[in-house]
Amino acid sequence: MTIRIYNTLTREKEEFVPLRDKKVGMYVCGPTVYDFFHIGNAYPFVVMDSVRRYLEYRGYDVTYVKNLTDIDDKMIKRARELNISVGELAERFIREYFVDADALGIRRAEFHPRATDHVPEIIALIQKLIQKEHAYPVGGGDVFFDTRSFKGYGKVSRQNLEELEAGARVEVDERKRYPLDFVLWKAEKPGEPSWDSPWGKGRPGWHIECSAMAMKYLGETLDIHAGGPDLVFPHHENESAQSEAATGKLFVRYWMHTGFLKMGQEKMSKSLGNVLNIRELSKRFGGETLRFFLLSAHYRTPLEFSEENLTSAGTALQRLRNSYENIRHRVQAREALGENPNESGAGAERLLAEVRAGKTKFITSMDDDFNTGEALGAFFEIARSVNTLLGQESSPPLPVLRQIREVYRELGGVLGILTPEARDAGLEADLEDLIRKREEARRQKDWAQADQIRADLLDRGIVLEDTSEGVRWKKALPPVGAR
Numbered sequence: 001m002t003i004r005i006y007n008t009l010t011r012e013k014e015e016f017v018p019l020r021d022k023k024v025g026m027y028v029c030g031p032t033v034y035d036f037f038h039i040g041n042a043y044p045f046v047v048m049d050s051v052r053r054y055l056e057y058r059g060y061d062v063t064y065v066k067n068l069t070d071i072d073d074k075m076i077k078r079a080r081e082l083n084i085s086v087g088e089l090a091e092r093f094i095r096e097y098f099v100d101a102d103a104l105g106i107r108r109a110e111f112h113p114r115a116t117d118h119v120p121e122i123i124a125l126i127q128k129l130i131q132k133e134h135a136y137p138v139g140g141g142d143v144f145f146d147t148r149s150f151k152g153y154g155k156v157s158r159q160n161l162e163e164l165e166a167g168a169r170v171e172v173d174e175r176k177r178y179p180l181d182f183v184l185w186k187a188e189k190p191g192e193p194s195w196d197s198p199w200g201k202g203r204p205g206w207h208i209e210c211s212a213m214a215m216k217y218l219g220e221t222l223d224i225h226a227g228g229p230d231l232v233f234p235h236h237e238n239e240s241a242q243s244e245a246a247t248g249k250l251f252v253r254y255w256m257h258t259g260f261l262k263m264g265q266e267k268m269s270k271s272l273g274n275v276l277n278i279r280e281l282s283k284r285f286g287g288e289t290l291r292f293f294l295l296s297a298h299y300r301t302p303l304e305f306s307e308e309n310l311t312s313a314g315t316a317l318q319r320l321r322n323s324y325e326n327i328r329h330r331v332q333a334r335e336a337l338g339e340n341p342n343e344s345g346a347g348a349e350r351l352l353a354e355v356r357a358g359k360t361k362f363i364t365s366m367d368d369d370f371n372t373g374e375a376l377g378a379f380f381e382i383a384r385s386v387n388t389l390l391g392q393e394s395s396p397p398l399p400v401l402r403q404i405r406e407v408y409r410e411l412g413g414v415l416g417i418l419t420p421e422a423r424d425a426g427l428e429a430d431l432e433d434l435i436r437k438r439e440e441a442r443r444q445k446d447w448a449q450a451d452q453i454r455a456d457l458l459d460r461g462i463v464l465e466d467t468s469e470g471v472r473w474k475k476a477l478p479p480v481g482a483r
């Protein structure tokens, strides 16, 4: 079986064949680091993280690149508002990006290039475009891409160029040869960061940074280039045009774009207000729940963001987690008893067959354009079979239990859920807080308060142990056979 990917370029599902055997070069447009990123940004970040995990699971050697846009109009504006330098702003929100990405279980890329570290590469690419007469400097230090000089302009987004042209004419820049031409290099404005260039001091336009950095780390043709739906035009159209104009080669074999996250439901905006950034949402719902929610449907179908949907995602995830914890504890308990080579559990063979069938279904779903929604459905079927058997009196033999636990780990690893990191993220900060409060209550000899906190934690499955080195917490084992 091979993987099929819906390619925005051809508007078709195609068999995935990387350029170089099992090696995959994948570039995802990353955040502009002027603020905390929000749930809309998180959607493609999480989906593409799972695409990467799945490709690795299927034996591909993926080089994953995700840029950090650390210079643009928004960066400059925000730095002014906060009265700090653009560099300081970038440092701060790059740090914050990784905190939130960790909460969502988004793995680090092989490369997280920053635009401001790649100005020489960007300038070289613009020079090449000028040489090939695909770009032109105008008076004052700006350089534009000549969209009419590139025959394939419009092929990624399939935009109606005449309509776009008419729209662009409304605020046409007299110095452009054609209304759709876009800026590659912007002349310096007073008080803005700038770099020396053959056209005078200035800074790169947004689109050119991704072309320059993608080609530096992945070569002139990428296997996969991905982002949110709002990036198709103009960002990816322009990236494609300028890269192909410069190299004469296909820039991207498979363009992938997530669907829209539907927002602005009245119900939601009332309860959640405008707090849609991941920092706030993961405090409230947990990063793993947010991730689960973003993977709960196929990535190209629109996903409706609402408090209700987040809450039910949390409940569903908990069901899956309970099933996994159950099997994990069962394995631990049986290992403690020592292996018994003669044991044979009734129904174990049937259970294994069901689990294997579920795993095959999971893989088939993921092969079909990374349908995480269906894959999760298969995962839940596995959990149902497992819960049923574990609820019975006789337990399957240890090797069978271990195999089942391994399946949970594999499938959870592909989706980035049920991982040890996900289990502890979010929980810890909250726990430490409660443990401190209880310590304080004990110091004040407020035993009622201290006991109440201990009881509340026990309700959440956390056991506190008072040891000579202080308070330790651990998770209570769920009762064997619990659903």
Ligand SMILES: [Zn+2]
Binding pocket: 028, 029, 030, 210, 235
């Ligand atoms: Zn980009």
